[in-house]
Amino acid sequence: MIPEQFTIAHIAEILKAKSFLPTPNSVIKMLLIDSRTIINAQITLFFAIAAQRDGHIFIADAYKNGIRNFVIADPTYAEKYPDANFLLVQDVIKALQNLAAHKRKLNDLKVIGITGSNGKTIVKEWLYQLLAADYNIVRSPKSFNSQIGVPLSVWQIEPEHTLGIFEAGISKSGEMQHLAEVINPTIGILTNVREAHAEGFANGIEKLKEKLLLFNNAELFIYSPEYVSGVNIDDLPGKNKFSWSLSSAADLKITFIEPIEGRSYIRAIYQNEEIECLIPFIDDAAVENGIICWATLLALGYTAKEADVRLEKLTQVSMRLELINGVDNCSIIDDSYSADISSLAIALDFLNLQNQHPKKTIILSDIYETGKSSEVLYREIAALLIQKNVNRLIGIGSNISSFADLFEMDKCFFERTQSFIEQLPAIHFVNETILIKGARKFEFERISKLLTQKIHDTVLEVNLNALTNNLQYYRSQLVTGVKLMVMVKAFSYGSGSFEIANVLQHQKVDYLAVAYADEGIALRKAGIKMPIMVMSPEPSAFDAMIKHQLEPEIYNLQILKSFLHFLPVDIQHYPIHLKIDTGMHRLGFEQDDVKELLPILNTDELKVMSIFTHLVASADQVHDEFTTQQLHSFDEIYKQIADFLTYKPIKHALNTSGISRWKNAQMDMVRLGIGLYGFDSALTSKNLQTVAVLKTTVTQIKVLKAGETVGYSRKGVMPQGGTIATVKIGYADGYNRAFGNGVGKMLINGKLAPTIGSICMDMCMLDVTGLNVKTGDEVIVFNNEQTIADLAKQINTIPYEILTNISQRVKRVYFYE
Known part of the structure; x- marks a missing residue:
């Protein structure tokens, strides 16, 4: 049984740390690695982690902001702040992991551990949706799956939780064993294993075996044989195993997949019977992740019928905050698809980072399934909003409304989203940053659309x-x-x-x-x-x-x-x-x-x-x-x-x-x-990430007869006829006229389509003959597959020119996870 509270002296014993403890009975409830994201300094333990920058240099900032409990590897800092508690360890990251592992052992709950190259976060969030009715779930915030993110996630476990869902990501050999000790999963799920993050491994087999270490003590291992190719079946982890496959024999053998009106109808053989499910997505990655969730439900003992009912209700997962220009000189931070206390803290940190407006507002819905009483929850949220300098709260939902007196700031409350929308003309939003944070049932995307500037559909997405x-x-x-x-x-x-x-x-x-x-x-x-x-x-x-x-x-x-x-x-x-x-x-x-x-x-x-x-x-x-x-x-x-x-x-x-x-x-x-x-001509390795994605949409599809022409001066000729798509980007948006007449290409549904005819001011045409394209489809001008460097080569220029030429009339949307 977990003790009611951890004191700094108790943590010193757990970590076997040399301690300097003027106040040994200080209670610790929160762990921190970033001095800029303090929530409650009095109960926080700061870990001075040496990552890209040595965390010891931020001890002064943390101390200035009220932190008095530290884990360090450099003993000189204990001498500088004699009134603070210091724990001296050899490896601060390992100390963080050991403390989280200790808390995990004190809690006897079912834990699902997820690893793989792709799909970890989506599978985690969908399992949360599928299982929340039956369990009090604690899960990794966002994509906290690193050597640091995993222990911070596991530390969230409280006695009232009955299921944990944690993801683990690694980039080199020797990392997974540390995470396995922290998560200690009873159920293991292996998602798609691809080439992502392969640089730190000798080969694919080494990477796979490293990932499988997470599941060595698991009671149940859920996997696809295609993902474990090269590993002997007898060497796979898990006392019990459940397999699924699209092509070979498995416990869940997929036999048929068909897209139907934006959803995927799937049939499979399970326990010698044909079963079926409907997943509300059609792209390959979503279907694959949905099948993993289907296999998990069946492996956990749910009936095929119950699994089908739940899978059909899956909803889109957005793990990214969007920063968008709003009406009346406002900035909108759209996080309208989820509401829990850990992601709220992350979103408020991002809100606090924005300094372009004098006022900060949050539109917040009821928060569910926290394991805390409503009064304790909203008292904690009220303190958090004050600490993060929020000026105004608009609460939506009967639960948050009933605790209105706890919030000491400019505030107003509504029982339903529709009530807020009806009163929107009377609520003035001017020159402020607005965080929209809501549980999915409140449909806050309706609010986001009303507050966002209406600009044409060409968008530059910037990944912060x-x-x-x-x-x-x-x-x-x-x-x-x-x-x-x-x-x-x-x-x-x-x-x-x-x-x-x-x-x-x-x-x-x-x-x-x-x-x-x-x-x-x-x-x-x-x-x-x-x-x-x-x-x-x-x-x-x-x-x-x-x-x-x-x-x-x-x-x-x-x-x-x-x-x-x-x-x-x-x-x-x-x-x-x-x-x-x-x-x-x-x-x-x-x-x-x-x-x-x-x-x-x-x-x-x-x-x-x-x-x-x-x-x-x-x-x-x-x-x-x-x-x-x-x-x-x-x-x-x-x-x-x-x-x-x-x-x-x-x-x-x-x-x-x-x-x-x-x-x-x-x-x-x-x-x-x-x-x-993301561009450095002196680098050949994959050290840099793609920051910007330019995308637009298909405005109209036309089928042309043999010999018909396209665009100004009849420069685009269709000798055999075919299909063209008009898309909403032109040279006024920064898509150079030199890209015309087949020089430039864009991605539609994963396929490259060449331009045809001249580039117009506000639009251009693509030859999509033979491709399944319809009005409204997304079109990628450049991303990590078709890069800015590729576009630069097409017209014999440099990436600088491609990037800086993008017109300011193109809407910028900023993403932050």
Whole structure:
């Protein structure tokens, strides 16, 4: 039986940690790895994990925000904060895992463990939908399946829970055993095993065997023979096994699949009888995940009839928060498909990250199946909303409405979603960020549609998780102490402005850089407070730059003298950045300018924050000798200036490809540009993730006769006739006219379709002859399969141009998991 509470002294015993405990009876209920996401500091234990950045450096922030309990690997921190509790361990991540494993052992409940390459999160969420009527379920929030995410998920287990559903993901050998000890599943499910995350394994068999370690102690193992090819059947884990297959003998042998009006009718042989089910999806991945859930229900003892009834009610799972432009200068965070306390905390952190509006509002439904009494639940939520600086609550549902008095903020309540919609004209939403968070039964997608700006159907989806992962990859390449400046010029390479900058500010990069002052001013007005360098300052913008504390790049004597002349007399040590020209021959001081430059810098009015140069060809091996010359010239000029000054400015030269190829030249800071968005010509490995997906829709289908033509000037000819699809993207959206007449291709239903005829201003046509395409179908212009690099090759340009040319009339939707 789990003790009523964990004290820090009790945890010290569990972890066998050396302890410094001025208050040993402090109660711990929450575990934390990120000092920016504190909910209740008094009952929280902070783990200083060394990942891309050493978690010890955030102890000061955590302490400042009220945390007084820490697990550390560096004993010096215990001396700095004598009034705080510290547990000293050798490996902080392992300590986190051991603590979660201990709590798991104290709770005797059925636990489903899920692993595989694809489908883990969907299967987990669908099993939650299918089994929630029979169990009090605790499950992984979102896709928390890593070495850190799994123990944080398992720590949620409480005595009232009767079923746990946890997913586990690995990227290299040696990881799964740790997660198996934490989850200790009684039931194991293996989802699709493909090439994803294969880089950390010698081969596919090694990866498969590593994944199977999760199920070594399982009572029941659910799998498809196709996924375990290469492993002897006698070596498979699980005291009992349940198999399913589309092609070979199995406990559940699928014999027939047919799409019917957006659903899939499936027949199978089970216990020598034919059974059937209807799954409300038709894409291959969803059907496969649905079959895994079908097999699980049958393996758990549900009848074929009951399984069919439940499967037919499955609903779409959206694990991603969407950030969209809303009406009346609002930003909408759409999380309208789920409502539970753990995902609410994640969504509120994302809301708190948004600084572009002065007011933060949440529209929140009743929350169900938490295992807590309603009063305890809503008291906890009320405290959470205050802690996350939420200004206004709109509660929908009879349960949350009955606890209205607990919420000390601007608030209003409605019994039903329809009641809120009817009153919407009287509720004013202006210049605020609105989080829409609701259980599926409340149909909050109706609210999202009403509050979202109506823009045409071409959309650029920006994956903020992928962007963050790319950022962390480049950080992992840096020597300790090297700073990071990130380029957000040109509307963040077409991806957005404050939306990207907010993420970078949250991730604590050191500098942002923009091309022009107005870009920096827009970021300041959106709540970006970090240092911003302006690369092309204009004298006409000096006043605004000073007002908004923007730091100019100074690249010649004339602009330096103009800026000095403009500075108000009462300003001292205004930050500037000196650009040195070592070979780009675009902007910058040259060696001959230094003699005249130095006396001008001898003033208290200015402070040179950094001195930098721009490498011409850091990605090209053929020009490495020239790059070496650039770096040598820069060293000499930097030394002349730094020796003259009484302080040492930041020194930097490397751009994206320079970070990848010139690690010995990182100096004091590097500048990350298009690598943040997934492109680095110096990288050949799959280190970067696709950040942006451009998609549109089919407007109309036409069947043409032999010899008929398509588009302006009759350039698209159909000699044999065929079928064309008109799609909602044209050169005004940034789809270049050079893509016309078969040069460009788009993905429809997984198949490439070439353009036909000229690209029009607002639309273009695709040859979809022989493809099953209908009006309203989604069309992918670029994604991780047909990449921006592929499009660039098609018209002989570079990815920068493809990305930055996307018109701002194209709606940006930002996803965050």
